[in-house]
Amino acid sequence: MRTFLLIAELLLCLIISSTNGHLIAGTISGYFYNRIARLTYRLVWERGSGPCGQSCSAQDVGNYLSSLPPTLSSLKWRCTTGCQSANQDLHDVSYTLTAVSDDLTSGWEQGEQYFLYSGMEINNTYQVTLSGYEVLAPSLGLGKMVAAFDFGIRNDTGVPNASPISAVPATLGVQFGCTTVINIPAEDPDADSVRCRLATPEECGNACTNAPNITLNWETCSVSIPATTQDGYEPNRKYVITVMVEDYPDYTISVGDQVRSIRKPISKIPSQFTITTIVRQQACGDLGLRVDGVVPNPTNLFRVSYAGGSIQFNGAFYMQSPNINDTTFITSFFKGVNYNVLPDDENRTIGNFRDDVRRARYVWGSYDVRQYADTLLCVWGRNFEGVTTDRFCYTAILLDGDDCGGHTCQNGGKCVDLFRRWTCKCLHGFKPKDCSHKVTCADFPCKNNGTCVDTGTLYICACASGFTGLDCEMKIQTVGSKKSDFKVVPAVLGTIAGVATALVVTGCCWWFLFAAAKRPDSREKKRRVSPSDLHNVTHGSHQRHTQGDININPTQEDLNKNHTPDQDLHLTA
Numbered sequence: 001m002r003t004f005l006l007i008a009e010l011l012l013c014l015i016i017s018s019t020n021g022h023l024i025a026g027t028i029s030g031y032f033y034n035r036i037a038r039l040t041y042r043l044v045w046e047r048g049s050g051p052c053g054q055s056c057s058a059q060d061v062g063n064y065l066s067s068l069p070p071t072l073s074s075l076k077w078r079c080t081t082g083c084q085s086a087n088q089d090l091h092d093v094s095y096t097l098t099a100v101s102d103d104l105t106s107g108w109e110q111g112e113q114y115f116l117y118s119g120m121e122i123n124n125t126y127q128v129t130l131s132g133y134e135v136l137a138p139s140l141g142l143g144k145m146v147a148a149f150d151f152g153i154r155n156d157t158g159v160p161n162a163s164p165i166s167a168v169p170a171t172l173g174v175q176f177g178c179t180t181v182i183n184i185p186a187e188d189p190d191a192d193s194v195r196c197r198l199a200t201p202e203e204c205g206n207a208c209t210n211a212p213n214i215t216l217n218w219e220t221c222s223v224s225i226p227a228t229t230q231d232g233y234e235p236n237r238k239y240v241i242t243v244m245v246e247d248y249p250d251y252t253i254s255v256g257d258q259v260r261s262i263r264k265p266i267s268k269i270p271s272q273f274t275i276t277t278i279v280r281q282q283a284c285g286d287l288g289l290r291v292d293g294v295v296p297n298p299t300n301l302f303r304v305s306y307a308g309g310s311i312q313f314n315g316a317f318y319m320q321s322p323n324i325n326d327t328t329f330i331t332s333f334f335k336g337v338n339y340n341v342l343p344d345d346e347n348r349t350i351g352n353f354r355d356d357v358r359r360a361r362y363v364w365g366s367y368d369v370r371q372y373a374d375t376l377l378c379v380w381g382r383n384f385e386g387v388t389t390d391r392f393c394y395t396a397i398l399l400d401g402d403d404c405g406g407h408t409c410q411n412g413g414k415c416v417d418l419f420r421r422w423t424c425k426c427l428h429g430f431k432p433k434d435c436s437h438k439v440t441c442a443d444f445p446c447k448n449n450g451t452c453v454d455t456g457t458l459y460i461c462a463c464a465s466g467f468t469g470l471d472c473e474m475k476i477q478t479v480g481s482k483k484s485d486f487k488v489v490p491a492v493l494g495t496i497a498g499v500a501t502a503l504v505v506t507g508c509c510w511w512f513l514f515a516a517a518k519r520p521d522s523r524e525k526k527r528r529v530s531p532s533d534l535h536n537v538t539h540g541s542h543q544r545h546t547q548g549d550i551n552i553n554p555t556q557e558d559l560n561k562n563h564t565p566d567q568d569l570h571l572t573a
């Protein structure tokens with residue numbers, strides 16, 4: 001009888017799981033403003049399995065898809081800790097479609113949605129979970145994403161903490177037989193340091209990383225994927241990678257009634273995505289395919305303020321390729337952002353070879369006033385074989401002006417423009433807000449278990465064995481060992497989880513078997529924002545670019561050229 005029940009439940013599980021759509025990628029972030037919590041999620045589904053359904057086409061882009069297919073109607077974002085009732089429903093997985101690929105074999109649909117939830121309060125912490133979706137076909141199992149938000153008032157800014165933000169690619173192709181480094185889009189609206197670690201089974205269910213032998217650099221949020229047979233990869237196969245993106249303050253602060261040091265993250269968000277191993281004839285190496293931005297500042301990960309009102313937000317991304325045919329942009333944009341791909345400028349020359357250059361120009365005109373604050377806009381290039389480039393992202397700070405104007409940072413620090421406020425990124429030994437204060441041992445500056453000694457004028461770190469650097473941030477390399485990043489072999493975990501699935505069937509299919517994986521201690525991450533760019537950008541109405549004058553790496557001279565409007569990144573009244 002028991003066996004029968006067990007089998008029946010297992011079957012039920014299989015039926016439930018096989019009727020869910022396949023999720024390719026997802027993330028959620030949390031922000032508290034104007035006495036209300038705003039949660040924003042982005043999801044990508046396999047073609048035919050998402051909210052847009054079987055007949056999804058480019059005509060649906062921009063539509064809010066509220067009538068979900070029956071298979072998704074019970075899937076909810078839930079508040080699993082902190083809300084009045086346990087497992088409080090917050091929102092379904094409906095969204096505004098932002099992009100679609102109708103490729104019959106590898107198509108997808110992608111959307112973005114935010115919602116406001118008045119049941120969350122300042123100074124409280126919450127856990128939000130999406131659980132019970134299928135991940136890969138054939139099924140890897142039922143996936144899960146968990147975020148933890150701390151809406152405590154920070155004593156450095158006087159406002160509730162904001163979680164990091166991320167963006168997710170619809171598809172990422174890595175060349176089989178080669179090692180590829182993928183940079184995960186991640187930013188923090190409070191200018192905290194953002195770090196990434198692999199999600200634990202408690203945080204990802206059966207959608208944990210199953211790509212074998214990857215190396216995650218948790219300071220830079222980059223994943224190195226050795227997609228070779230000997231490292232356990234198969235050609236033309238999909239693998240899931242699920243990381244947690246966390247915000248670490250750069251010095252000791254209080255958040256609500258908690259003290260947070262550089263060793264302790266404040267909140268966490270999931271970033272789940274899928275990679276495909278692509279077989280190509282060419283040797284490993286440069287694809288010749290690149291994505292870049294352009295005027296006024298083409299650097300990856302810059303920040304730009306945008307005042308809103310009747311003003312449109314315009315931007316442009318460029319892709320260069322030895323063969324522009326069949327290349328596509330993979331975008332992770334927000335609802336309201338429209339873009340069109342402009343024809344190939346075939347005579348553009350970049351570097352030593354003649355390139356073809358393709359341009360995507362976009363306009364964010366019909367923004368929603370509740371889209372204020374930081375927004376990550378990302379683009380990847382994809383060649384005709386399906387191999388993708390690194391991401392090119394930047395943060396648009398919506399409905400805000402330049403807050404750095406007039407503020408100076410002491411001791412060599414640089415101002416960073418935040419949403420309706422500013423802060424400084426200080427040189428070593430000094431701390432925000434204006435870098436006039438010295439870091440002391442009370443800030444726990446020594447990383448990796450180093451011991452801090454206050455000498456009166458400065459602090460000194462005595463490092464634990466194996467570490468070095470002013471703050472013990474560097475691991476001492478030993479001959480023959482890989483970099484200081486930690487390496488994971490999650491396939492082993494996957495197998496255990498698989499066995500556990502068969503054993504632990506408790507009405508439904510999620511389980512929490514593993515203690516949180518130990519995280520290595522923190523090291524300082526280099527600031528990825530160049531605050532000197534901000535002035536150029538915020539006064540960007542003067543920074544315009546001539547039609548057809550595509551410049552992947554413009555010099556200051558280029559920037560100063562007489563530009564015509566309606567091009568590239570600028571503010572148009």
Ligand SMILES: *[C@@H]1O[C@H](CO)[C@@H](O)[C@H](O)[C@H]1NC(C)=O
Nearest residue numbers: 212213230231232489491492
């Ligand atoms: C990881 O790579 C090693 C060799 O580099 C290989 O022996 C091992 O099987 C791989 N792990 C998995 C899970 O495939």
Ligand SMILES: *[C@@H]1O[C@H](CO)[C@@H](O)[C@H](O)[C@H]1NC(C)=O
Nearest residue numbers: 155156252253254259260442
């Ligand atoms: C914030 O709180 C921390 C921890 O209590 C304290 O060390 C720090 O000095 C405070 N910072 C400010 C700006 O008040």
Ligand SMILES: *[C@@H]1O[C@H](CO)[C@@H](O)[C@H](O)[C@H]1NC(C)=O
Nearest residue numbers: 122123152153254255256257
């Ligand atoms: C939140 O906590 C801080 C620090 O304990 C306190 O100063 C503040 O008044 C609290 N705010 C609210 C709205 O509870």
Ligand SMILES: *[C@@H]1O[C@H](CO)[C@@H](O)[C@H](O)[C@H]1NC(C)=O
Nearest residue numbers: 322323324325326344356384
């Ligand atoms: C790219 O496409 C154009 C128009 O379809 C065609 O004329 C051209 O030969 C193609 N180039 C390559 C390198 O395939």
Ligand SMILES: *[C@@H]1O[C@H](CO)[C@@H](O)[C@H](O)[C@H]1NC(C)=O
Nearest residue numbers: 343344345346347348357548
């Ligand atoms: C590229 O250059 C060729 C030869 O100079 C010219 O015929 C062609 O029109 C140019 N194409 C574009 C798009 O400017």
Ligand SMILES: *[C@@H]1O[C@H](CO)[C@@H](O)[C@H](O)[C@H]1NC(C)=O
Nearest residue numbers: 447448449464519520521522
């Ligand atoms: C730091 O010390 C704690 C307690 O002794 C230990 O559990 C942890 O592994 C150490 N961390 C590092 C990075 O050495």
